[in-house]
Amino acid sequence: MLPAYTNLATSALALFDPLGVGRATLDYWRDSIERSVLYLDVMRVRGNQYLEHMEQTKPNVLGFETEVLKDGRDLPRPVNYELLRILPPDGVEIDPDMRPFVVVDPRAGHGPGIGGFKPDSELGVALRAGHPCYFIGFLPFPVPGQTVEDVADAEIDFLREVIARHPDTVEKPMVVGNCQAGWQIMMAAALEPDCFGPILIAGAPLSYWAGERGKAPMRYTGGMVGGSWMTAFAGDLGAGHFDGAWLVQNFEKLNPANTLWTKQYRLFANIDSEAERYLQFERWWGGHVVLGAEEIQYIVENLFIGNRLSTARINTRDGRRIDLRNICSPIVVFCSRGDDITPPPQALGWVRDLYADVDDIQANEQTIVYCVHDSTGHLGIFVSGSVSRKEHAEFTANMDYIDVLPPGLYETTVTETAQRGAEAAHIDGDYLLEFTPRDLSDLDEIVKPSEEDDRRFATVERVSDINLGLYQMLVQPWMQAIMTPSAARWIRRLHPIRLAYKLFSDRNPLMVPVPVVADWIKADRHTAAEDNPWRVLEGIASHQVEHSLNAYRDVRDRLTERVFLDVYGQPWLQTMAGLGAGGEPLQRRPGIEPEHRRFVEKRKAELRARIDKGSYHEALMRALIYVLAGAPSTDERNFQRLRATRAELEPEIDLAAFKALVREQFFILKLDRQAALEALPVLLEGESNSRIDEHLAHMEHVLDASGPLSEHSRERLAVVKAAFDRARPPAPQGEAPVESVDPIKPAAAETPADTKTKSTSQPKPKGTRTRRSAKRGPSSGS
Template identity: 75%
Template sequence: MFPVFASFAEATGAFWDPLGAGRAAMSYWRDACERSVLYLDVMRQRGNQYLEHMEQTKPNVLGFDTEVLMDGRQLPNPVNYELMRIIPPAGIDIDESMRPFVVVDPRAGHGPGIGGFKPDSEIGVALRAGHPCYFIGFLPFPVPGQTVEDVVEAEVEFLKHVIERHPETVEKPMVVGNCQAGWQLMMAAALEPACFGPILIAGAPLSYWAGERGKAPMRYSGGLLGGSWVTALAGDLGHGHFDGAWLVQNFEKLNPANTLWTKQYRLYANVDTEAQRYLQFERWWGGHVVLNAEEIQYIVDNLFIGNRLSTAQLMTRDGRRIDLRNVRSPIVVFCSKGDDITPPPQALGWVEDLYDSVDDIIANEQTIVYCVHDTTGHLGIFVSGSVSRKEHAEFTANMDYIDILPPGLYETQVTEKPASAANPDLVDGDYLLEFSPRNLDDIDGIVRNLPEDERRFATVARISDINLGLYRRYWQPWLQAVMTPEAARWIRRMHPIRLGYKLLSDRNPLTVPLPVMAEGIRANRHAVEAGNPFRVAEGMLSDQIERSLEGYREVRDSLSERLFMQIYGQPWLQIMAGLGASEARVLPNPGAQPEHRRFISQRKQEVHASIERGNSHHAVMRALIFVLGGAPTTDERNFQSLKATRAEVEPNIDLTSFKALVRDQFFILKHDSHAALEALPVLLAGESAEAIDGHFAHIEQVVSARGTLDEKSQSRLMLVRKLFDKAKPQAKEEKGTSGSGGSAEPKALQETAPESRAAEQGEPTAAATQSERQAEPPTASKETAKPEHRTPSQRRKKRRTPPSGSSSS
């Protein structure tokens, strides 16, 4: 306690006199009474706002006017979703020829509208950039019988309608999915990839077992409750409906300090300035919606507990596999270390679950970009004004750049534009978007999942199926027989969160004097100064309460994790659940399947056959990718320079064909960079010396856009110069008159791809027949021979020892 008194004395000047202390006490007492009345009046307004919001047929918190284009209730499989066009505010001009921008709202217990909650939101950023914007929202109550698959199909129909509205736009819509909408969008994109442009999933969980010990306590909930039978019970108590307030309550339990104290004390301490912000947020946070019992059961069984989305185990009712490797659009994963609802491991673990290596990602023609914020919380990812002005603004401004990135895995960082940045006119706004190539070891460093933990979660999944079967066999028939719609509505109304809003509203007769008292206080407010010693003591007491609740949370989470690890780490329980003692990996690895390896082999054959096909366009793009591939990072300036000169150098190539050209040449370089470079003179055959010099000048302009080249990129550029010179007509004539039977391979060319040549050892030669390649057993492929082609379990062997201080079985 002595440090507390010392801090108090220091803050108050350390001198006391009876008269001064009395005046300070009276001033504080009057201010505290006034703040208490004003606080209660704000809570009364919150309750009235909640009741008004819940009585609306189509409530949402969108900050923009909208026009309904499609009603999901009119679809063949009706759902409670709508497609709306955002009507731009006055002063904002929309270019209908630009790529459409679609935001899908999360349906995770709260009402719709969070994506357009503020002017500095995802929609606001896109509108200011001139994009036509659309919003996919939902109604409070589901259509009877609607399923998750119905919602996915409805979203596809909505996107098709958006595409039809913009026939002059060759680019597909950029689609943003926040939280729950993120994994739902990924399901839709896996089934109908042709409808999607770049996909931004913000704070969206896709890998539900992933996580680092000591963090992400929500992933243990299913196991500690015995599985999804509790979800079925809640659905039966709701007479076929699941109250979203239960989901909101789970979110609030993650941070008891904020829920029980900090949020409310912040309002009380700053009630003169905080009221409007608090009411605006509570309008969305308290807008609880309802899901069908079938929907939430599907989500809990297949995603939260089963983890089947990230391992390609989900099947639609018509037999289609939901495989995220089918997504052909660039995927931008935006997550944050400060997010306790969707931590980075759960946002990125699916990459490790699906792929053996970055080569596997490239062979599937996928571009995956991830951005990890350092501090913002879950809601801040898509609500915070600072995040929207920085990260979301850069993603929106550079979506064409993201769309043209070659297949692979990248990490992106948004940094302030340096005052001394080269070519600052090529940077859009005050921030610079940079991309750095990454591999699966970088993802593994974020996910940090352990094989023994996978076995625990797999045990939970099987125990959950057993308990759910028992519940459905012995308890569910009785409960469904006695529950009525009226009883279900009464249970929803009595939910503690809902009661908290209703009890402090005008429906409570005790609140009648509050508005009159609050009005009088606001007219003659006596706010105490910040240096008042009692006000300082109040803040110190609040800090102590907050720290105590934080301590409680840490102890609770630690005990929960330890209990989970002890129970589900028992070998006998794992064996009883059907997990063999010798199974190294309990999750199927789609990338290790024989048919997938045959696909990779066939893809390589196709790429190899196209090395010498093409013209100068292919040569220029191949050279550009080669030179930029020598740099550790690339940024938007390279793309802006390329886009600015494309119309002059390549006027007959539209943007869609241009993006396909980039991807094809990247594949060729990745497959055999040595042969790809040797083929440059062949692609330039027939070009004049002046044309070849013009092509090289174009390459120099693009690669130097971000500033001075490093030594490696400079040497690559010089090699390209030599190869382009070799293609000039006079060079060929000199070669013909020299009498040499062949040309010596340039020394620089020998140094470019030693790894590529090593990788080719043991591979069939170019003269090998296709039947010989197909007859080659999958185990002889270089994926299994190269050390970087490791399964996730192999990559995690170095993590088998838990971090110090973590619990284990």
């Protein structure tokens, strides 16, 4: 606001000049009238664009040419989804042997195509990297009777089709789900984990009760309206259909200043330059779709109010439990502190809902990586050009690395090469992806868990069930009897959001002269100067309106939160809802069941039996994992170097075998570190001195990729070198034997200088980026 007041003070000097005042007033008056007409003309184009879009059979804002491969309406349980192959733009080459890349479009009230309506989107990044790309989109109206479970099964079927189209590619498809599509593919992956490679969920809510007080007003909505009976009423009002415009309206209410004023004033103030960007955004934002009443009821009851997905309390109609712990693929969670629709606690809270600690995550052999952006909004997470060129480009380029990370919880950060100083020499590209092991206590700093709040939301769930039952018994039969499809269509057409588009279109006779006058103005446009005092006053007035609406929002949100906490925090209400006296846990954490405990014990016994089984493959990987576990973080450089050197030395091992090797050696080290280290010489039996030197050179080559090792990592490297030295064949008579160092306590007897390799007959091969191909060997990712 300060620049506006400064400009006002500067331009106020003109008020002392009568001629200046008159000239400034005339210029502003003419400019404001012209801007008003041009603004109306943009609104007219927006309305026409909306009507044209809604009249299409398959409206879509996808920014790429596509080919339909499979129509979900032809499946045994038909759905309104379809599998599309993205045709590469001119100048872009696709390698069919690279990992397929699948983006699932979010279906949350807006029109289809948002997952790829910009060249700088997740699809654009993957195409430029050479990946075969596919898109799972949807049609504006659901197939009668389709359910959320049907959609999940359809997505599984589509992924099987993608896998079948790439029989020579070992890697499973990387799947990206934004917003609503994120929790949808997590459900599908929990049901059929073998169909999924790494999963990236961006701005996807999975834990709906989570949230920091004062920063997550949307989570209180269900409680403030008394539960899911309102959803059932809206579905009955639509004669079995739920208008997605209601969901969009909920999003818009989160920021009334932007919805009611800022977005429109920005267009009005910059009408000569802002129109194209505004229309492009409105083309998607205004393409409202329809959901089935059964679908939205399932979503609201099980997710928004029940929070059952993150606690493994959803069972399918055929008896399968949807348990996110079944997912075998690495999960990358991308969220932002600037996202008011899916704040970080709702994107990450499911981890602590399911797991007691990191050991629990590792016991389930899951790899979870999260990245928290500082400022971008909900849409910016998956459509912002700057985010796509940075975070999404790095995620895509390093999915093979993420795919072989040992089980656990990691936080990833993306930093610019220029900020790395001397380390930049080791970095290939403009950004570096770095992974730091985290604990659930680190996650709690983001999630802000509260047992008291969880009890309140559990009360909402019970109250919702009661209110829904009353509605279904007393009101729903009457609603379903009087509502007809024709009446439902008219109600949808008269929705305030939809009506706003139509009133400014060419279908309104009052808009007929607007394009004529607009063309006349464009031919002879008169703009007021930026320092015009009236233009400056206009900007100040706009700031005041915006701040007033923001103040209203803050008061509204604080009042909503206060009422929610007070009402649902009443002990008598919680008791009447069946929660009993406070203090006892709301529910048993979905921990390891008895049968799973037996499986884990059996797996441990198998691993103990394999501690001294294997060859130099197992020895090298065990040693690398042990040394890198002593570093505070690791990054993509280690993997790039390992991939390049492994491709030269042993091209026969593919990514799947490499991943299995990494995980097995990780668990062996975790199970019994001392025995695992003492077994290294056994694994290296039969290796010559020169081969052992080569293995050590290879290991150091990988470790050097990310710069100097930490003191702790150097100590661990000394342990490994001592173990490798003990595996050397006995020296011939007349030669001094290689000295052996206690593998468990090397640091006390050695200095950092002693940790250098005693003999390196193999020169360090250079690490280079190579395309991953199951046919050519270097594709192994190892």
